[in-house]
Structure formats: structure tokens, C-alpha cells
Amino acid sequence: MLMVLIRIRMLILMVLPALVLAACGGGTSPSEPQQAPMDATGYFSRGNDYAQKKDYDRAIADFSQAIALNPGYIEAHNNRGLAYAMQGEYDRAIADFDQAIALKDDYLFAYHNRGLAYAAQGAYDRAIADYDQAILLDSTSAGVYNHRGLAYYEQGDNDRAIADLNKAIALDPRNAMAYHNRGLVYAHKGRYDQAIADYTEAITLSPDTAPPYYNRGEAYVQAGEKEQALADFRRFLELSDDADWRQKARAQLQSLEQTAP
Structure with a gap:
């Protein structure tokens, strides 16, 4: 079993800081949150600080206050949606992205983020439709191609998945998750040497990210x-704090150790 659930959670985690900063324009640094904002911009800025500190309850409260003061604040709807998504509240997240799009129908970030939320719910057709729209708005976004490729993979459309992931890598050769996700597709097709090569590149680019070790370990087993494989599962256990997948990795280790010569 490949690491589907961990991978989806990681993608959302990885995309949040980049999209919050993009929505901020200039933004503020993630220093101590400012005190007593007096206007919508102040609440929005402090909400971004809280979000970057992963204090999502406070971030949501500040984004909500910004929206109460300025209901047309597109970026506040977008960023509150991101904070809801980080808490697993995907319906609320989608509602905020819907509102951001209603306010600005060419708002790239909201389409991308809504696609991520739909993908996290398993609604891959809707996710792909949003990624399609995001690509129409900006055909140079490696992240969107990466996520659309992942959605195609989840649907079993491996050829389209590889085409999108190839495009993501061409646009951003240092996109570790695109290599990782292409490795997933190659593994699903039984092309384990290519999967191992992609997982290895992902690890080279992001050596402290856990999922590529687990998935490369599985490819080595095959x-x-x-x-x-033993080395990869052990390294995964050093890096991951996900209880379910740690249990799977320990089971893999036990099985390999029992069959080792």
C-alpha cells in the first residue's frame, strides 16, 4: 500500500505557506502577532501570522473579523479557507473558496486551493476541473500540474498523471513532491526502477520528508x-509521527527481518 493519506495531508501542508504569502501581497513576517488590530487589514495580517505559526483557531477568528469589517475581502476568504482546510474542515474551506471566486472569478489561488480541498474529500473530478481552470489562468504553475497529476493518479489515469508530473518537473526541476508523485505512478505501473529513481530524487531535494522513504522502501521490496528497503523503513520511522503509517512501517520491517537470510 502506497502512502496516499499521508501524501494528501502533506500536499496541503506544503501549499499553505506559499499561497498565504501570495495572497498577502507583501505580507508581514511571522514574528509575534501584532496586538489590537483596528481595521480589516490588521486582522488579516495578524491572521496570516497565526496561520504561519499553525495556530489555526486564532487565524480563523482574525480572518473572520477581517471579513466582518470588509465582506469583499477576497484574500481573507481564501486564507480562512486554507486555515479550515488545515483543520480538515473541507466543506467550510470550499465555501470560503467559493466566495473568493464569486468575488473575483479569475482568482487563481482559490481555484487551486478548492481543488486541493475537493481532492482531500476524494472528489477528483471536481478537483481536476478546478486545476484545469487554474492552469487556464496561469499555465506556468508547477504546483497545479503536480496536483492535477496526483488527481489523475487517484483516478487510475496513469498516462495523464505522468504527463502532468513531467510538466511540473519541467517547470520546476526542484519540486520534490512532483518527483515523489511521479514515483507513485511508476510504482503503480510496475516500473520499480523508475519509481526508485524518482523517490531518490525527491529525497535528495527534501531529505527530511518522510513519505518518499516509505514508498521507496516498498519499491525496493518489489x-x-x-x-x-530495511534502511528506508527505518529512516521513515525516524522522521514520521503518523501513528498509522508508523505501524505499517514496523510491520514491513518485521516481515523483512523474518525473511532476511
Whole structure:
């Protein structure tokens, strides 16, 4: 079993800071949140500070106050949606992205983020439709191609998935998650050498990210490379704090150790 659930959560985690900063324009640095905002912009800025500190309850409260003071504040709807998504409240997140799009129908970030929320719910057709719209608005976004490729993979459309992930890598050769996700597709197609190569590149670019180690370990198992698989599952356990997947990794280790010569 490949790491589908961890991967989806990681994608949302990775995209949040970039999209919040993009929505901010200039934004503020993630220093101590300012005190007693007097207007919508102040609440929005402090909400961004809280979001970057992963204090999503306070971030949502400040974005809500910004919206109460300025109901047409597109970025506040977008960023509150992101904060809801980080808490797993995808319906509320989608409602905020809907409102951002209603206010500005060419708002790239809201389409991208709504696509992520739909994907997290398993609504891949809707996710792909939003990614399509985001690409129409900006055909140079490696992140959108990466996420659309992942959605195609989840639907079993491996050829389209690889095409999108190739495009993501061409646009951003240092996009670790695009290599990781292309590795997932290659593994699903039984092309384990190519999967291992992509997982290895993802690890080179982001050595402290856990999922590529687990998935490369599985590819090594399929390729009959037990020692490499053992090393990857052990490294995964050092990096991951996800209880369910740690249990799976320990089971993999136990199975490999029992069959080792």
C-alpha cells in the first residue's frame, strides 16, 4: 500500500505557506502577532501570522473579523479557507473558496486551493476541473500540474498523471513532491526502477520528508532489494509521527527481518 493519506495531508501542508504569502501581497513576517488590530487589514495580517505559526483557531477568528469589517475581502476568504482546510474542515474551506471566486472569478489561488480541498474529500473530478481552470489562468504553475497529476493518479489515469508530473518537473526541476508523485505512478505501473529513481530524487531535494522513504522502501521490496528497503523503513520511522503509517512501517520491517537470510 502506497502512502496516499499521508501524501494528501502533506500536499496541503506544503501549499499553505506559499499561497498565504501570495495572497498577502507583501505580507508581514511571522514574528509575534501584532496586538489590537483596528481595521480589516490588521486582522488579516495578524491572521496570516497565526496561520504561519499553525495556530489555526486564532487565524480563523482574525480572518473572520477581517471579513466582518470588509465582506469583499477576497484574500481573507481564501486564507480562512486554507486555515479550515488545515483543520480538515473541507466543506467550510470550499465555501470560503467559493466566495473568493464569486468575488473575483479569475482568482487563481482559490481555484487551486478548492481543488486541493475537493481532492482531500476524494472528489477528483471536481478537483481536476478546478486545476484545469487554474492552469487556464496561469499555465506556468508547477504546483497545479503536480496536483492535477496526483488527481489523475487517484483516478487510475496513469498516462495523464505522468504527463502532468513531467510538466511540473519541467517547470520546476526542484519540486520534490512532483518527483515523489511521479514515483507513485511508476510504482503503480510496475516500473520499480523508475519509481526508485524518482523517490531518490525527491529525497535528495527534501531529505527530511518522510513519505518518499516509505514508498521507496516498498519499491525496493518489489525489486527484491531487502537491505535498501530495511534502511528506508527505518529512516521513515525516524522522521514520521503518523501513528498509522508508523505501524505499517514496523510491520514491513518485521516481515523483512523474518525473511532476511
